[in-house]
Amino acid sequence: MGGAVAAFVSLMVADLPAVRAAQPRSRDPRHAFTERLCELVIPRTDTPGGAGAGVAEFVLLAIDHGMNDLDASSLELVRESLRTAGGREFLELGPRRQTQLLEVLDARAFARSAVAAPGTAEMAWQRLKPAIIAGYYTSEIGASRELVYEPVPGPRRANFVLTPEYRSRSNEDFGGAL
Amino acid sequence: MSEYDAIVAGSGITGGWAAKELTERGLRVLLLERGPWIEHRKDYTTEFKAPWELPFRGFSDPKVLATTKRIQRFARTDEWTEGMFVDDDVDIYETPAESQFRWIRGYHLGGRSLMWGRHSYRMSPLHFKENARDGHGVPWPFGYEELAPWYDYVERYIGVNGTAAGDLPGLPDGRYQPTMGFSAAEQRLADLIAEHYPDRRLLPGRTANLTQAIGERSACNNRNQCARGCSFGAYFSTQSSTLPAARATGRLTVHADSIVESLEYDATRKRVVGVRVLDARSGAPTVARAKLVFLCTGSINSIGVLLRSDSPAAPGGLGNSSGLLGRYVMDHAFAGIMLSTVPGLESQMYLGRKPNGIVLPRFVNIKSQETDFLRGYSFQGASGRDGWKRAGHGPGMGAAFKESLRRPGDWIVGFGIFAECLPRRENQVRVNFARKDKYGLPLMRIDVRWSENEHKAAAHARREARAMLGLLGGTVLPSSDELAPPGTAIHEMGGACMGDDSRHSVLNRYNQLHDAPNVFVTDGACMNSCGDRNPSLTYMALTARAAAHAAELYKAGAFA
Numbered sequence: 001m002g003g004a005v006a007a008f009v010s011l012m013v014a015d016l017p018a019v020r021a022a023q024p025r026s027r028d029p030r031h032a033f034t035e036r037l038c039e040l041v042i043p044r045t046d047t048p049g050g051a052g053a054g055v056a057e058f059v060l061l062a063i064d065h066g067m068n069d070l071d072a073s074s075l076e077l078v079r080e081s082l083r084t085a086g087g088r089e090f091l092e093l094g095p096r097r098q099t100q101l102l103e104v105l106d107a108r109a110f111a112r113s114a115v116a117a118p119g120t121a122e123m124a125w126q127r128l129k130p131a132i133i134a135g136y137y138t139s140e141i142g143a144s145r146e147l148v149y150e151p152v153p154g155p156r157r158a159n160f161v162l163t164p165e166y167r168s169r170s171n172e173d174f175g176g177a178l
Numbered sequence: 179m180s181e182y183d184a185i186v187a188g189s190g191i192t193g194g195w196a197a198k199e200l201t202e203r204g205l206r207v208l209l210l211e212r213g214p215w216i217e218h219r220k221d222y223t224t225e226f227k228a229p230w231e232l233p234f235r236g237f238s239d240p241k242v243l244a245t246t247k248r249i250q251r252f253a254r255t256d257e258w259t260e261g262m263f264v265d266d267d268v269d270i271y272e273t274p275a276e277s278q279f280r281w282i283r284g285y286h287l288g289g290r291s292l293m294w295g296r297h298s299y300r301m302s303p304l305h306f307k308e309n310a311r312d313g314h315g316v317p318w319p320f321g322y323e324e325l326a327p328w329y330d331y332v333e334r335y336i337g338v339n340g341t342a343a344g345d346l347p348g349l350p351d352g353r354y355q356p357t358m359g360f361s362a363a364e365q366r367l368a369d370l371i372a373e374h375y376p377d378r379r380l381l382p383g384r385t386a387n388l389t390q391a392i393g394e395r396s397a398c399n400n401r402n403q404c405a406r407g408c409s410f411g412a413y414f415s416t417q418s419s420t421l422p423a424a425r426a427t428g429r430l431t432v433h434a435d436s437i438v439e440s441l442e443y444d445a446t447r448k449r450v451v452g453v454r455v456l457d458a459r460s461g462a463p464t465v466a467r468a469k470l471v472f473l474c475t476g477s478i479n480s481i482g483v484l485l486r487s488d489s490p491a492a493p494g495g496l497g498n499s500s501g502l503l504g505r506y507v508m509d510h511a512f513a514g515i516m517l518s519t520v521p522g523l524e525s526q527m528y529l530g531r532k533p534n535g536i537v538l539p540r541f542v543n544i545k546s547q548e549t550d551f552l553r554g555y556s557f558q559g560a561s562g563r564d565g566w567k568r569a570g571h572g573p574g575m576g577a578a579f580k581e582s583l584r585r586p587g588d589w590i591v592g593f594g595i596f597a598e599c600l601p602r603r604e605n606q607v608r609v610n611f612a613r614k615d616k617y618g619l620p621l622m623r624i625d626v627r628w629s630e631n632e633h634k635a636a637a638h639a640r641r642e643a644r645a646m647l648g649l650l651g652g653t654v655l656p657s658s659d660e661l662a663p664p665g666t667a668i669h670e671m672g673g674a675c676m677g678d679d680s681r682h683s684v685l686n687r688y689n690q691l692h693d694a695p696n697v698f699v700t701d702g703a704c705m706n707s708c709g710d711r712n713p714s715l716t717y718m719a720l721t722a723r724a725a726a727h728a729a730e731l732y733k734a735g736a737f738a
C-alpha cells in the first residue's frame with residue numbers, strides 16, 4: 001500500500017511540469033505584448049500567423065522555464081527598448097510603426113558584425129526570436145498548415161529537382177535546440 | 179535441479195542475442211532485466227506524438243535537463259526520447275573531476291538496443307593486431323578471420339543497409355541490404371574526396387535500418403526518430419528481433435525489475451552456482467540458479483557484478499585473479515560535429531529523413547606509422563537542408579519572410595570524429611563499497627581519461643575534416659576544438675579483456691571467465707581495444723559466437 005502511494009506521489013511530482021506547462025496564459029499581463037511580437041514576426045497570410053497559432057503561450061512558457069537562456073528580464077528588455085525607441089508603449093503604436101521599430105531591433109540583433117552584450121535588448125531578442133519561431137512551427141497550425149507535417153514519409157526519394165509546389169517539411173527541425 | 183539451463187543478465191543488444199542463440203540451441207533461459215518491461219509497439223508512448231502534443235513541444239523542460247537528465251542529455255535526447263534514459267538523481271555513480279565520465283544508460287527491457295545509433299561496422303583486421311603491435315593493452319587472442327563468419331551471421335539477421343566498398347583496408351565489407359544511399363550533398367562531398375584523396379572513401383552509413391522487410395519487420399519509413407521506439411520494427415532492437423525469436427522457442431522466461439546484485443561462487447567446483455537478484459521495486463533478494471550465466475548488463479555494470487562478487491574465494495572480485503578486472507576501460511574520443519554549407523545544389527531535394535548518415539573510415543596509419551599519434555580515427559556525419567529553425571537565428575520578419583520559410587534553406591553537411599582510445603591500464607572502473615544507491619548497491623566509480631594520443635588524433639582529424647569540407651566551397655561553420663568527456667560516444671567498453679593466458683586476461687577466447695568458466699561476459703566489457711567505430715555489431719558477433727560455444731559445451735556436459 002505504502003509503495004503504491006509513494007509510486008502515485010512520484011508520478012504526480014514527475015507530472016508537475018506538464019501540469020504547469022498546460023496552464024492557460026492568455027490572462028497573463030505579458031500576453032498581449034508577446035502575442036503582438038509573434039504576429040509581427042510571423043503574420044497572418046493565407047495561413048494563421050503567430051497570434052492565430054497561439055505562439056505567445058509557448059513563448060511565455062519558454063521564458064518561465066528558462067528555455068534558450070530566457071528569463072524574466074528578456075521580454076522586459078525588449079519592451080523597454082521598443083518603448084524608448086517609439087516614445088510610448090509599443091501596443092499603443094500603429095501597426096506600421098510597430099513593424100518599423102521591431103525591424104530595427106531585429107536588424108541590430110542579427111547584424112553580421114554585431115556582438116550583443118548581455119543585458120541588452122539585442123541579446124534578449126536573439127533569445128526570444130528562436131522561441132517565437134519554434135513556437136509557431138511546432139504548433140499544429142505552423143507545422144501542418146503553413147508547412148507540411150509528415151510523420152511517416154514512407155519510401156525515400158533520394159534526390160529530385162525541387163518543384164515550385166514543394167513545401168518544406170516541418171518535421172526536419174523538431175527536437176534539439178531552439 | 180533448476181528449471182533453467184542458463185541465466186542471461188541484461189536484455190539489451192547482447193543480452194537479447196544471448197537469449198536468442200541459447201534458446202534456439204535448445205537451452206531453457208531465464209532473461210533478467212533490471213528495469214521495467216517495455217512491450218514492443220504498446221509501450222513506445224511518444225512514438226506518434228506531434229510536438230504540439232508535448233508540454234515543451236519536443237524541446238524538453240530545462241529543469242529536467244539540468245537535474246534528472248543532466249548527464250543523459252548528452253545522448254542528444256529530446257522530449258520524445260528522454261524517458262528512455264535513466265534518472266541521473268537515482269542511478270548515480272562516481273567519477274573524479276579529472277574524468278567527468280558520462281555514463282549514459284537505459285534501464286528497461288531492451289536496454290539501449292531501443293536507442294542505439296544503429297551504425298554497424300566491422301572492426302578491421304588491423305584493429306585486432308594493434309595491441310600486440312604497439313604494446314598498448316592486452317593482445318586480442320584471435321584475429322578478424324575468427325569473427326568474420328559471425329559478422330556475416332549477425333548482419334544477415336539484424337538487417338544492415340549498406341554498400342560494399344571493395345574491402346577497404348580500414349573497413350571490411352559485410353552482408354548488406356540495399357543502401358539508403360547518399361543525398362545530393364553527400365554525393366558531392368564523396369566525389370570531391372575521391373578526386374582529391376585516392377586513399378579515402380566516403381560511404382553511405384551502414385545502419386541496422388531495414389530497406390527490405392524481414393519477417394514481421396517492415397522496411398524503414400524514413401522518420402529518423404528511432405530512439406522513440408519503432409512500431410514498424412524497422413531497426414534492430416531486442417524487442418523487434420531477438421526477443422520474439424527467443425520467445426518463439428518456448429524456452430524463454432523473462433523477469434523484469436530484477437537487478438543482478440552479484441554471483442554466488444563455488445570455489446571447489448570453480449564455478450558460479452547462483453545469481454543474486456534484487457527486486458527493483460521491493461528490494462527483496464532472491465537467488466536464481468542455472469548451469470551457466472551470460473553477463474550482458476553493459477560493460478560497466480557487468481564489471482560491477484563481478485567486483486561485487488568479491489569473497490574470500492574470489493578476493494578483489496570474481497574473475498580478478500589477474501588483477502585486470504575493471505582495467506583498460508575505453509570509449510571513443512568524440513569531437514563534435516563540424517559543418518559546412520554546400521553551394522550549387524539549391525535545386526536538389528530529398529523526400530524522407532534517412533537515418534543512416536555517412537561514414538569515412540580510417541585512412542591514417544594503415545600501411546605504416548605516419549602520424550605523431552598511434553592508431554586512427556573515423557568520421558561519421560549527415561546532411562540535410564536547413565529548415566525553419568534558421569529563421570530564429572538571423573534577421574527577418576513579416577509575410578515575405580514567412581513565405582521564404584516554405585522553401586528549404588542551405589544544404590548543410592557535417593562530420594563528427596571518433597578517435598580510437600588507447601587501452602590504458604589506469605583507465606579503470608571500480609566499486610566504492612562505502613556509498614550506496616537507492617537499491618543498496620555500492621556505487622560504480624569510473625575513471626577514464628583521455629591521453630595525449632587521443633588529443634593528437636582528434637586535432638589531426640579536425641584539420642583533415644576542415645580540409646575535406648573546404649573542398650565544397652561553402653562556409654565551414656565554427657566548431658569546438660574540445661574533446662567531449664569520456665562516455666559521450668556511448669561506446670564505453672573494456673574492463674574484462676580476453677586472452678589465452680589467465681595471468682594476463684580476465685576472459686578466455688570464448689568470453690568465459692578464466693576463474694569460473696560457466697560465466698560468459700559478452701557485452702562491451704570483453705573488448706581488448708575499441709577501434710574507431712561503433713562497436714555494437716562486434717558485440718553481437720562475439721555474443722553469438724560465445725553462445726554457440728556455450729551451447730556445445732553444455733550439450734557435452736561441461737557444466738553438469
